[in-house]
Amino acid sequence: MSQLRINELIPEGRLLASGHLACPGCAAPLAMKLALNALGANTIVVMPACCYTIIAGPWPQSSLQVPVFHTAFATGPAVASGIRAALDTQGKFDTTVLVWVGDGGTFDIGLQSLSGAAERNENILYVCYDNEAYMNTGIQRSSATPWGAWTTTTPAQFPEASNKKDILAIMAAHNIPYAATATPAYPVDFIAKVNKAKAMRGTRFIHLLSPCPPGWKCGDDEGLELARMAVQSRVFPMVEVEDGQHWRVTMEHAGDPVEPYLRRQGRFRHLSGEQVTHIQREITARWESLQRRAQAEPLVPAGAM
Amino acid sequence: MPKHTTTSGGAARVPEHITTTNGARHVPQVAMSSMSTLATRTGSWKYQYPAYHDRVAPCNAGCPVGIDIEGYMNLLREGRVDEARDLLLAENPLPAVTGRVCHHPCENQCNRRALDEAVAIHAVERAMGDLAHQRPAPVFRSALRPERVAVVGSGPAGLACAYHLARFGYGVTVYEAAPAPGGMLRLGIPEYRLPRDVLDRDIARVAAHGAEIKCGVRIGRDISWDDLHRTFDAIFVAVGAHASRALGVPGEDLPGVRPGLAFLREVNLGGRPDLGRHVVVVGGGNTAMDCARSAMRLGARVTVVYRRTRDEMPAIREEVEDAMREGAEFVFLANPLAFTSAAGRVDAIVCERMALGEPDASGRRRPMPTGERFTVYADTVLSAIGESTALDGFYPDVQGSASGLEVDALGGTSRDLLYAGGDVTDLERTVADALGAGKRAALGIDRHLRKHHGDTHELNALRFGEGNLSAARWLRRDPIRRTDPINQVVGVDDLNFTQYQRVRRHADPHLPSGSAVTGFDEVNAGLTASEAMDEAKRCLNCGVCTECDVCLIFCPDAAITHAEGGAYVIALDYCKGCGICAAECPRGAITMTQDRP
Numbered sequence: 024m025s026q027l028r029i030n031e032l033i034p035e036g037r038l039l040a041s042g043h044l045a046c047p048g049c050a051a052p053l054a055m056k057l058a059l060n061a062l063g064a065n066t067i068v069v070m071p072a073c074c075y076t077i078i079a080g081p082w083p084q085s086s087l088q089v090p091v092f093h094t095a096f097a098t099g100p101a102v103a104s105g106i107r108a109a110l111d112t113q114g115k116f117d118t119t120v121l122v123w124v125g126d127g128g129t130f131d132i133g134l135q136s137l138s139g140a141a142e143r144n145e146n147i148l149y150v151c152y153d154n155e156a157y158m159n160t161g162i163q164r165s166s167a168t169p170w171g172a173w174t175t176t177t178p179a180q181f182p183e184a185s186n187k188k189d190i191l192a193i194m195a196a197h198n199i200p201y202a203a204t205a206t207p208a209y210p211v212d213f214i215a216k217v218n219k220a221k222a223m224r225g226t227r228f229i230h231l232l233s234p235c236p237p238g239w240k241c242g243d244d245e246g247l248e249l250a251r252m253a254v255q256s257r258v259f260p261m262v263e264v265e266d267g268q269h270w271r272v273t274m275e276h277a278g279d280p281v282e283p284y285l286r287r288q289g290r291f292r293h294l295s296g297e298q299v300t301h302i303q304r305e306i307t308a309r310w311e312s313l314q315r316r317a318q319a320e321p322l323v324p325a326g327a328m
Numbered sequence: 329m330p331k332h333t334t335t336s337g338g339a340a341r342v343p344e345h346i347t348t349t350n351g352a353r354h355v356p357q358v359a360m361s362s363m364s365t366l367a368t369r370t371g372s373w374k375y376q377y378p379a380y381h382d383r384v385a386p387c388n389a390g391c392p393v394g395i396d397i398e399g400y401m402n403l404l405r406e407g408r409v410d411e412a413r414d415l416l417l418a419e420n421p422l423p424a425v426t427g428r429v430c431h432h433p434c435e436n437q438c439n440r441r442a443l444d445e446a447v448a449i450h451a452v453e454r455a456m457g458d459l460a461h462q463r464p465a466p467v468f469r470s471a472l473r474p475e476r477v478a479v480v481g482s483g484p485a486g487l488a489c490a491y492h493l494a495r496f497g498y499g500v501t502v503y504e505a506a507p508a509p510g511g512m513l514r515l516g517i518p519e520y521r522l523p524r525d526v527l528d529r530d531i532a533r534v535a536a537h538g539a540e541i542k543c544g545v546r547i548g549r550d551i552s553w554d555d556l557h558r559t560f561d562a563i564f565v566a567v568g569a570h571a572s573r574a575l576g577v578p579g580e581d582l583p584g585v586r587p588g589l590a591f592l593r594e595v596n597l598g599g600r601p602d603l604g605r606h607v608v609v610v611g612g613g614n615t616a617m618d619c620a621r622s623a624m625r626l627g628a629r630v631t632v633v634y635r636r637t638r639d640e641m642p643a644i645r646e647e648v649e650d651a652m653r654e655g656a657e658f659v660f661l662a663n664p665l666a667f668t669s670a671a672g673r674v675d676a677i678v679c680e681r682m683a684l685g686e687p688d689a690s691g692r693r694r695p696m697p698t699g700e701r702f703t704v705y706a707d708t709v710l711s712a713i714g715e716s717t718a719l720d721g722f723y724p725d726v727q728g729s730a731s732g733l734e735v736d737a738l739g740g741t742s743r744d745l746l747y748a749g750g751d752v753t754d755l756e757r758t759v760a761d762a763l764g765a766g767k768r769a770a771l772g773i774d775r776h777l778r779k780h781h782g783d784t785h786e787l788n789a790l791r792f793g794e795g796n797l798s799a800a801r802w803l804r805r806d807p808i809r810r811t812d813p814i815n816q817v818v819g820v821d822d823l824n825f826t827q828y829q830r831v832r833r834h835a836d837p838h839l840p841s842g843s844a845v846t847g848f849d850e851v852n853a854g855l856t857a858s859e860a861m862d863e864a865k866r867c868l869n870c871g872v873c874t875e876c877d878v879c880l881i882f883c884p885d886a887a888i889t890h891a892e893g894g895a896y897v898i899a900l901d902y903c904k905g906c907g908i909c910a911a912e913c914p915r916g917a918i919t920m921t922q923d924r925p
Contacts, residue, residue: 025831025866026914030877041886041902042365047373048906053884084368085361210881236906244907244920247882251826 240289374905394796427454483511485750488766604707738772
């Protein structure tokens with residue numbers, strides 16, 4: 024069969040209800056649906072301020088069919104640590120505590136509490152769905168916004184001047200059991216990583232590239248294709264790191280040129296050819312550095328897609 | 329294929345105890361949600377709607393026969409082999425033949441070429457055709473009709489017309505001038521490409537459907553066309569094009585210079601003429617390749633002389649490759665000017681070197697003379713530069729009776745109840761086109777005799793895209809139920825290759841060329857049944873839902889669910905119209921539309 028039967032590799036589930044408030048084409052609820060399918064109903068979600076605070080639904084509604092704790096921006100990992108302790112006290116070791124938060128609450132606000140939880144190796148699963156700016160407040164730049172991107176605070180005349188923060192390396196540097204990148208556009212790879220993380224104890228971190236059609240200025244139906252282009256052009260490589268030491272690339276990356284990926288998004292429309300060349304050089308350098316880190320580790324064979 | 333539905337309506341309630349205020353019962357100490365978001369009808373946000381519309385695979389549209397290739401591939405994928413065989417036979421009476429000799433334009437259209445290589449459709453068809461010999465399909469005939477139809481010529485066009493007319497319920501008599509039926513399939517195509525037992529079994533299928541085949545009867549000589557008209561209610565003319573076109577150069581009538589078709593006819597009826605040591609074949613079409621390869625099997629060294637280059641050769645690519653593999657030498661850009669003789673017999677061809685100029689009407693670059701001359705020695709010359717038609721005692725007033733008969737969309741000539749198809753018409757001269765023309769004429773005759781006045785719209789509903797007509801649809805026996813079909817061909821841009829993996833195409837196994845040229849055994853051994861099944865599973869099923877769940881998995885709004893009994897339900901109350909299902913569908917079976925379903 025030449026079509027990968029992803030339906031046999033992705034668990035079914037009904038833990039995400041329709042009627043949530045994500046924009047059309049938002050990848051975050053897709054990521055949530057897939058993650059909950061893998062984690063199952065025995066999960067508690069801790070949700071610092073982020074798009075998903077809105078997406079989850081207005082009180083008294085919730086689109087998640089598992090308990091959700093909304094928390095202040097900076098306190099996700101701290102609240103999760105407390106919930107974990109309460110569960111452990113009750114002997115509920117099997118319950119997964121999932122922190123679900125955007126790039127703002129991870130890269131900027133909340134980095135200290137995340138670092139603290141990781142340092143203590145709290146037994147939590149932390150998923151950052153990264154749409155590369157503060158999207159629901161009006162597309163303000165974050166430290167996850169890539170170099171050269173337009174946002175409302177980095178207009179086209181003065182686009183983002185800093186490189187995207189390498190959050191995976193920061194988390195890996197805490198020597199936590201598991202840190203990985205993923206995207207819902209490759210659901211089999213994502214599910215495999217969630218399953219792997221679920222089976223571990225300690226702080227587990229997954230960094231998701233989550234396309235945002237209004238913020239990236241692309242069509243509602245283009246986000247997943249763009250995420251795949253980001254992976255294939257090595258803008259956002261699929262990687263996992265165990266114990267902060269063992270780096271592994273989890274799928275083939277075609278090494279496509281980055282330009283088509285950039286040109287399909289309004290947030291990069293102003294870039295000159297020279298700037299695109301600069302971005303391409305940066306990507307190549309980062310990829311080579313990743314190759315050096317991952318050299319000793321074989322590519323994960325079948326299944327990871 | 330499956331039947332999809334959409335839902336709307338159904339309200340969600342807000343529980344009373346949560347909405348109470350100021351110290352009433354059960355007010356939670358923290359604000360706690362008590363219900364899902366199903367009360368929020370996010371479906372109202374959308375300006376476009378997803379809908380399951382099965383569309384047309386390019387192979388189907390590109391098949392001159394009008395075979396539902398995607399349909400039988402789909403059935404094979406599901407393991408429904410007998411149904412796949414029946415679907416193939418509903419459109420094509422001779423699959424074991426076409427699986428071997430068709431130039432398979434379907435494969436040139438295959439969208440899979442954008443991923444790796446085209447599906448080897450011909451090999452699957454061949455395997456199905458051979459399977460149908462071992463496990464014949466039941467004979468199907470509609471309610472019998474009182475009218476009788478004469479089919480003149482038993483080549484692919486005549487056999488297809490007879491077969492479909494028999495299935496439509498008519499009495500059919502096929503007249504064949506040669507001693508055995510098959511037309512060019514028997515007289516033109518050599519045994520090493522099409523073994524005679526395979527041809528005989530496919531023809532037997534036509535006879536089994538009730539068509540009577542009378543050989544050794546030449547209409548216009550043994551029976552007049554007028555007599556035929558009086559005896560039958562309609563006539564289908566498919567006598568082919570069996571005369572070789574003359575080169576028109578001095579020395580063409582020398583002994584040793586032969587029309588290629590006459591040579592093939594002799595060999596194909598069992599003759600083994602002595603051609604001498606060196607044979608020159610003039611031409612670059614399939615007849616030329618058949619002449620070259622047959623001559624090699626008679627022990628000759630063969631040189632093919634062609635006035636353009638390999639790229640412009642009209643022969644099927646594989647035939648050229650096989651001829652080269654078997655040792656034929658090719659002299660390109662060479663145009664014969666004259667034949668010279670020694671001892672009253674041809675001994676050489678004087679050729680002029682050509683150069684390619686501007687494209688001509690056929691789109692190929694025109695050969696231009698350069699003035700440079702050279703000589704190719706030959707004991708025998710076989711000319712194969714084209715065929716022409718020859719109709720005995722035929723009606724001179726029928727349009728195109730001198731060159732090629734002119735026919736309408738359903739094979740009708742300018743004379744009432746006289747239909748035509750195949751090489752005798754001015755259409756493409758391939759086996760597939762002949763089979764397609766026979767089917768079109770059968771449909772035209774059926775409509776005419778039943779005084780059925782359908783319009784163009786009705787005919788287009790029988791087509792795959794703008795391709796040929798489907799007999800199964802005409803009989804309303806199309807076993808493939810498609811969901812709200814749109815008669816629009818799916819292109820590469822409509823597909824999403826993310827979920828497909830590269831899988832190597834099965835190559836046809838060939839006899840080693842050294843032993844192939846020692847006899848007339850079939851050169852291409854074909855795929856095994858299991859290899860053919862693997863090949864069928866390479867089919868992308870363009871345009872047709874296979875219930876692969878990709879739409880359901882990727883819907884960010886969880887608005888797509890399994891329907892009872894297969895297929896999917898889209899909850900339009902919640903679908904925001906983002907279009908991800910349509911973008912992610914691997915095969916272009918979901919369409920975004922502005923019209924509310």
